[in-house]
Amino acid sequence: EAGVTQSPTHLIKTRGQQATLRCSPISGHTSVYWYQQALGLGLQFLLWYDEGEERNRGNFPPRFSGRQFPNYSSELNVNALELEDSALYLCASSLLLGVGNTIYFGEGSWLTVV
Amino acid sequence: AQTVTQSQPEMSVQEAETVTLSCTYDTSENNYYLFWYKQPPSRQMILVIRQEAYKQQNATENRFSVNFQKAAKSFSLKISDSQLGDTAMYFCAFMKHAGGSEKLVFGKGTKLTVNP
Numbered sequence: 154e155a156g157v158t159q160s161p162t163h164l165i166k167t168r169g170q171q172a173t174l175r176c177s178p179i180s181g182h183t184s185v186y187w188y189q190q191a192l193g194l195g196l197q198f199l200l201w202y203d204e205g206e207e208r209n210r211g212n213f214p215p216r217f218s219g220r221q222f223p224n225y226s227s228e229l230n231v232n233a234l235e236l237e238d239s240a241l242y243l244c245a246s247s248l249l250l251g252v253g254n255t256i257y258f259g260e261g262s263w264l265t266v267v
Numbered sequence: 268a269q270t271v272t273q274s275q276p277e278m279s280v281q282e283a284e285t286v287t288l289s290c291t292y293d294t295s296e297n298n299y300y301l302f303w304y305k306q307p308p309s310r311q312m313i314l315v316i317r318q319e320a321y322k323q324q325n326a327t328e329n330r331f332s333v334n335f336q337k338a339a340k341s342f343s344l345k346i347s348d349s350q351l352g353d354t355a356m357y358f359c360a361f362m363k364h365a366g367g368s369e370k371l372v373f374g375k376g377t378k379l380t381v382n383p
Contacts (some may be wrong), residue, residue, distance in 0.1 A: 186370065196358065196373040209370055241310055255302075256362075256371060258312035 155180065157259035159244050165265045166234050174229045174262045178246030184208075185227040186247075186256060187219060191240035199242075202227055234266045269294045269361050273374035280349045281382050287334075288344045288377050290359030296320075298364035301335065301342045302371065307355040315357070318342065320364075349381045 158177045166172050178185050187199040198211040202221035216232040225246075231238055241261045248254040270293045280286035292301070303315040318326045318335050325333050330347045346353055359374040 188371075195375045196371075198370040198372070201370060211370070243312060245312075255314055255317060257314065258304075260309065260311040 157244055157246050157257055159242075159259040159262050161262060162260070163263045163265070165267060168234055168236060168266055170234050172231045172234060172238075172264055172266075174231075174242050174244075174264070175226065176228070176244030176246075176259060177226045178244075179257055182246035182248055182257075183225055184247045185221055185225065186245040187227070187229050188243040188245065189213075189240045190243060190261070191237070194240075196243070200229070231264070236266050238264060239266045240264060269296070269363070269372045271359050271361050271372050271374035273357075273359055273377050275377045276375070277378045277380070279380040279382055280346075282349055282351060284349055285345060285347045286349055286379065288346075288357050288359075288379065290342045290344070290374055292340050292342065292359070292361050294340070294361065294363075296363055300362045300364065301333075302360040302362070303331070303333070303342075303344045304358045304360060304373075305353075305355045306358060306376070307352075312358070316344065346379075351381050351383060353379060354381045355379060 160175045184203040186201050189197045200219050201209040205221050219229040221227045243261045245256045245258045247256045272291045299320045301318045305313045305315050316326050316328045316331050325335050332345045334343045356376045358376045360371040362371050
């Protein structure tokens with residue numbers, strides 16, 4: 154069974170541009186999460202989608218946005234890129250939560266802003 | 268808000284020995300879940316073990332076991348018979364049981380090095 158898959162593996166963008174990262178959850182999982190792992194800041198929760206709806210959002214500015222498609226895949230968009238957006242972006246998925254289902258992670262997408 | 272604290276930024280252990288990683292957390296919730304994730308140099312987060320707060324029995328997964336002390340809000344990970352492949356960052360994480368804010372709250376991590 155395929156795990157959580159993310160693309161691209163690496164992405165280099167210029168400050169001010171937009172970046173789009175994509176994620177496919179484990180088959181059968183309806184919830185998708187995005188986390189940012191920036192150097193020295195640890196893992197920070199970004200967004201949670203379930204059944205196509207944004208369910209929760211971390212403490213990030215509105216230029217971080219995303220969506221979940223009918224097939225439960227998701228994309229994360231970062232507009233007006235800033236140097237400090239350089240980080241590993243991890244996508245994760247789980248079955249519908251509320252009962253503490255385990256969250257499984259993908260291998261991440263490295264975003265470098267120059 | 269929940270917080271997770273890992274007080275050991277780095278640890279090392281000799282191959283085949285046992286090591287314990289510490290984690291404490293702060294919450295007013297009664298029902299929640301605790302996890303240990305491993306992040307090797309490949310950067311993928313791999314679930315090591317999970318514990319439901321309502322279960323008194325400590326979780327075990329092969330060489331990995333936890334010491335869950337709910338009253339003390341402590342959740343340590345013991346790795347027995349350490350192997351070179353255990354070298355990684357280890358993150359302790361907390362998740363509320365329910366309530367519409369499902370998200371993992373992570374500690375800062377402990378970098379574990381297993382020496383041959």
